[in-house]
Amino acid sequence: MRHEQQVHILEQLMQQLDECRNVDAGVQVRQPTIAYVDRQLAEREWRELFQNHAQLIGLSGDLPKANSYFTVDDFGVPVLATRDSQGRFRAYLNACRHRGVRLTKSNRGETQLFVCPFHAWSYSRDGALVAAPQEDQFGKLNKACHSLVSLPAEERHGLLFVHPRTDGVLNLDVQLGALNDEFAGWDFAHYLHCGDKTIDKRLNWKFANDTFGETYHFQKLHKATLGRIFHGDTLAYEVIGRNHRFVFPRRSILQMRDIPQEKWRLTTGATVVYYLFPNVQLVVNAGRVSLVRIYTLAGDPARSVTRIGSYFTQDMIDRVASAADDPDKILVDASNVYDSGDRAGAVLSLDALMEVFNSTIENEDYAMGEDQQRAAESGRLVHFLFGRNEAPLHHYHNAFRAALGEPPLEVVA
Numbered sequence: 440m441r442h443e444q445q446v447h448i449l450e451q452l453m454q455q456l457d458e459c460r461n462v463d464a465g466v467q468v469r470q471p472t473i474a475y476v477d478r479q480l481a482e483r484e485w486r487e488l489f490q491n492h493a494q495l496i497g498l499s500g501d502l503p504k505a506n507s508y509f510t511v512d513d514f515g516v517p518v519l520a521t522r523d524s525q526g527r528f529r530a531y532l533n534a535c536r537h538r539g540v541r542l543t544k545s546n547r548g549e550t551q552l553f554v555c556p557f558h559a560w561s562y563s564r565d566g567a568l569v570a571a572p573q574e575d576q577f578g579k580l581n582k583a584c585h586s587l588v589s590l591p592a593e594e595r596h597g598l599l600f601v602h603p604r605t606d607g608v609l610n611l612d613v614q615l616g617a618l619n620d621e622f623a624g625w626d627f628a629h630y631l632h633c634g635d636k637t638i639d640k641r642l643n644w645k646f647a648n649d650t651f652g653e654t655y656h657f658q659k660l661h662k663a664t665l666g667r668i669f670h671g672d673t674l675a676y677e678v679i680g681r682n683h684r685f686v687f688p689r690r691s692i693l694q695m696r697d698i699p700q701e702k703w704r705l706t707t708g709a710t711v712v713y714y715l716f717p718n719v720q721l722v723v724n725a726g727r728v729s730l731v732r733i734y735t736l737a738g739d740p741a742r743s744v745t746r747i748g749s750y751f752t753q754d755m756i757d758r759v760a761s762a763a764d765d766p767d768k769i770l771v772d773a774s775n776v777y778d779s780g781d782r783a784g785a786v787l788s789l790d791a792l793m794e795v796f797n798s799t800i801e802n803e804d805y806a807m808g809e810d811q812q813r814a815a816e817s818g819r820l821v822h823f824l825f826g827r828n829e830a831p832l833h834h835y836h837n838a839f840r841a842a843l844g845e846p847p848l849e850v851v852a
């Protein structure tokens with residue numbers, strides 16, 4: 440993001456804090472609760488938004504070396520992501536061309552050759568079938584016709600996109616739109632993968648996504664956790680096509696007024712969250728990016744799986760490592776983060792940073808979503824109400840509805 444835009448957003452947030460003013464959608468809207476429980480809708484979403492829509496599956500840091508790979512099994516098409524001999528990002532169907540077995544047992548690793556565990560057919564990083572044992576007994580095999588099935592794949596701005604259909608078209612110019620310029624400045628390609636977390640809970644995937652849709656709840660639900668670090672009720676928000684940019688201030692933001700503007704950086708005073716249609720929240724903090732991918736499960740509207748990838752800059756990793764040797768610093772680990780995180784001289788370890796983020800989502804936000812799921816399933820609550828200060832919720836659901844050919848949400852006032 441350009442520096443002048445960062446300054447502009449920081450000034451906007453400071454002004455909103457001065458005036459106690461939040462984002463304002465101008466109207467309230469009604470969201471039918473059936474949208475979270477209807478099986479046919481869940482199946483349409485699964486088909487249209489997941490199986491027939493480009494998927495962001497990781498960051499460049501997930502494939503740091505020439506022979507790195509990782510797998511994805513979240514949208515009905517098993518994916519093997521790797522780099523070919525030219526270093527280009529490639530995605531294949533993770534299925535052997537003999538009889539379809541997965542080519543790797545582990546979800547992430549390094550290898551020059553993928554050897555199928557069933558009968559040991561082997562494939563190069565370019566997807567070519569290299570060898571099949573006992574060809575004299577198996578019969579003549581045209582190896583050139585038995586490469587791994589390739590899926591459309593593109594690495595752009597440090598983000599890895601795949602299309603689940605072999606004949607799918609990745610059109611990131613359109614899908615990212617104005618974010619293409621903005622992402623060019625974030626340098627996402629230089630963040631290193633440091634950890635993964637999976638949350639599998641009994642809540643619709645849209646309830647999971649909704650928890651990223653307002654900061655109205657920060658000083659209530661997250662009073663003892665995130666609310667100690669961030670202001671709620673103060674959101675700088677911009678819709679960008681089907682995506683959005685959502686920026687909220689740290690409690691320390693007003694201290695930036697003492698620093699010359701040319702030294703201002705957006706992530707010093709705020710956290711930036713990009714929502715990328717349909718199911719991704721990309722959370723940008725200083726030295727750290729969290730990639731949150733939220734999945735529906737085919738035909739089951741009452742369950743979702745969230746995958747959180749944590750990525751740090753080398754500089755951040757070094758800074759935390761040096762704190763361990765500094766007698767004036769207290770390195771806080773994941774076990775005591777809530778007791779020690781705000782003590783003077785405390786430096787949060789990478790584990791502690793990941794724990795704060797992941798456990799807040801799992802234990803606080805998604806606990807709300809499980810309650811909401813039960814309420815929606817009761818059938819006794821016909822609508823939810825999205826407030827004027829919950830503009831991102833209006834946007835998510837109107838974007839889903841438009842993609843499925845449904846009219847916009849009903850405006851209340």
Ligand code: FES
Nearest residue numbers: 535537538555558
């Ligand atoms: S299924 Fe892979 S070698 Fe037979």
Ligand SMILES: [Fe+2]
Nearest residue numbers: 650656661804
């Ligand atoms: Fe939250």
